[in-house]
Amino acid sequence: MTERRVRVRFAPSPTGALHIGGVRTALYNYLFAKKHGGDFVLRIEDTDQTRFVPGAEEYIIESLKWLGIAPDEGIGFGDGKHAPYRQSERKPMYKQYAMQLIEAGHAYYAFDTPEDLEAMRERLKASNVDAKYDPITRSAMKNSLTLSEDEVKIRIENGDPFVIRFKMPRKEEVKFHDEIRGWVHVNTAQLDDKVLYKSDGMPTYHLANVVDDYLMETTHVIRGEEWLPSAPLHILLYRAFGWEDVMPKFAHLPLLLKPEGNGKLSKRDGDRLGFPVFPLQWTDPNTGETSSGYRESGYLPEAVINLLALLGWNPGNNLELMTKDQMIELFTLDRVSKHGAKFDQNKAKWFNQQYLRHTDNAVLAAELKKDVEAHNLSFSDAYILRTCELIKEKITFVKELWSFGEYFFIAPTKYDEGVIAKRWNEKSPLVLQDTIQLLRPLEEYTAATIEAAYNEALAKNGVANKDFMQLLRVCLSGVAGGPPIFEMAELFGKQETIARLQRAMDTINT
RNA sequence: GGCCCGUUCGUCUAUCGGUUAGGACAAGCGGUUUUCAUCCGCUAAAGAGGGGUUCGACUCCCCUACGGGCUACCA
Incomplete structure (x- = not known):
């Protein structure tokens, strides 16, 4: 087989904001595509019309742009030759594939009502059997396997609602190689006859993703671990379609877990955990509830990318701070870990701090x-x-x-009480007064000359530098910590410095 | 419940049978900064448990425990 051009896709559902787990999936797809000089496609999986959330699609697009991991092709990023990229717009394509499966005997019509299904599940549960629509139970249900050909024809012509189900083989060992986990084995006896085509004329995820990945020439499916259980079904679908030779390779990513260690991170976590779970701020159009985003919280996109990259992957050389290009160069699926990772807010902050420092x-x-x-x-x-x-x-x-830097623009009106209590004494106003007097005539107003004036004022009053330095800072800025004092005072300028000292003296003394 | 995947310091992880089990974040201590949220140094901190295989297992196999995922006409 000739080497195909690498094509990967990120395929979210527009059911709300994209959370950071999804962002990481997108990132790994992006890195993988770039690493291999391939294409990164954005496909919108909106086959469930009941879960559509307005604005979600735009949100996804904007997020990927902000993070600097824009797809090459797809919704919001330009159509390639595989348009459209929204599954709802591809709706007419899927029926024929479902039909192809029926004709080949790999799928069948099912007419069971929700009540029928419920009854079946109740019945099976009562007898302590796994309640699923499978090679055993389907023989007792209303479908094209149990109904006569005429009956099926009549029902369809009557417009009776139906779904198309996959005819799962009875007992067959399905094995596939996951690029991250190695060989995964599942027996079809554990699987059920999944619905491929819904009664509303839309395909389910299972059918749509296989058909689209085939049509879009996807070479690698890199997605979250939550899809691992349905991967065997997808493998079987490729086989049933006769597409095994172009079947993509699979890589199931470990999940991002909540810091408390129970369950995967979900978009419902919002701000509950004390850190953003969304790249951008998001307001739910239904509830009106707003959740914070990394962007609005002051995170830099490069930092977010970097910290997310290391949550489940590492280059194996202790390198932590990496540019996007470095990540692309070093990224390989076999260095993706198999187990879930808890999000660490401290580390996230550290990353941002590092990037902030390197920002111009x-x-x-x-x-x-x-x-x-x-x-x-x-x-x-x-x-x-x-x-x-x-x-x-x-x-x-x-x-x-x-x-933090507000006091550079607005003179303080309050002064750190701890410092005042500890350092302020009867000599303090004298030192301040003398400092002001010595600053006034300065022609050259620099950190050095300010410091000299201040030192002279200290000497005159017999006050030790270490007993007054912090007080001076508080008088100028109101707070106990900050950048070098005299550089700060230089920036303030003579007039402002004197005004602040005067004001502090008046305020604290009373 | 069933099936699948996983399990190294508190957290993210390195180790692809032989290491004093390494790094980073966080923590503690000390120093610098007469401030600090900076910087430097040091310390503490891990192979879930039990069986195998092997001259030798964190590394391979099995069991148990624990964690996670899935179990919809949702993705």
């Missing part, structure tokens, strides 16, 4: 400028840029540029 100050300044302007304040770009330089090492998130 001009980029950070542009972000900070938005906040400054949002508060109706006017500062020069140079001032804002310098603020970023001074505080970037102190913070973890972009939004902290403002929350």
Whole structure:
């Protein structure tokens, strides 16, 4: 067989926001495609019309764009030769494939009502048997295997609702090679006659994904572990269609688990866990409930990608901070772990901090400028840029540029009480007053000259530097920690520094 | 319940029969920064349990336990 061009797909359902587990699946597909110079396709699996959520599709597209893992082809990213990429728009294609299966004896019509199915399950449960529509039970149900040919024909012509079910072989060992887990064996005796084609004329996931992957020339199906149990059915479908020679390889990814260690992360977790489970902020159009997103929380997309990549994969060389290109180069499915991973918020923060530090100050300044302007304040770009330089090492998130650095733009009105209680004494106003006096005549106002003036004021009053330094900081910024004091004061400028010291003196003294 | 997948420090993981079981985050301690959320150093911290196979098992096999997934005309 000639080597086919690698084609992978990310195939979410538009049932709400994409959560980070889904994002990671998309990421691994992206990395794999790029690694092999192949195509990454976005396909929307909207075969369940009852679960459609407005805005979900746009959300998925925007998320992938923000994260920098845009597909090459598919909804929102341009049609390739396999359009359309929305399964609801492919609806007319599926019927013929279902029919092909019926004709070949691999599938059959079933006319059972929900009540019939319920009764069957009740009956089987009562006799302590696995309740499933299978090679045994189907003989007692209403389907084209039990009904006469005429009866079936009449029912269909009458427009009776029907589904098409896969005719699962009675007892057959199905084995397939998973790129991550190795050989997986399942006996068809455990499987049931899955519905392939629903009474509303839509295929189920099982039929649609196999048909689409075939038509779209998918070479590798990289998806979550929740699909592992149905993989044997999919294998059987490829066989029934006679597509085994072009059947994609399968790789089932371990799941992302909740930090408390019970269950997989789900989109319903929202903000409950104390960290975002969504890439972008999301407001549920039905409930109106809003969940935070990584973007809005100040995470950088590169950091999110990096931390997600390492949740279930590692390059095997202790490398943790990687550019996207490095990840592409190093990514292989055989280095994906088999077990689920709990999301670690601490590590996530650390990643963001690392990336924030490596972000160009001009980029950070542009972000900070938005906040400054949002508060109706006017500062020069140079001032804002310098603020970023001074505080970037102190913070973890972009939004902290403002929350941490607010005092660069708004003089404090409150002063850290702990520091005041510990350091403020009768000499304090004297030192401040002298400092102000010495600052006033300075022509060259720099960190060095400010420090010299301050030291002189200390000496004059016989106060030790270590007993006053933090107080000086609090007088200037209101808070106990921050960047180097004199550099900060230099940026404030002489007038503002003096004003702040004066104000602190007046406020604290009373 | 049944089936499938999994199980190394608190967390993410390295190890593809022979290692003092390595790294990172978090933690603790110490230092630097007279501030700190920075930086540096150090410490503590793991092969679920039991059987095999083997000269030798974290690594291979089996059992048990535990965790996870699936079990819809949802994906």
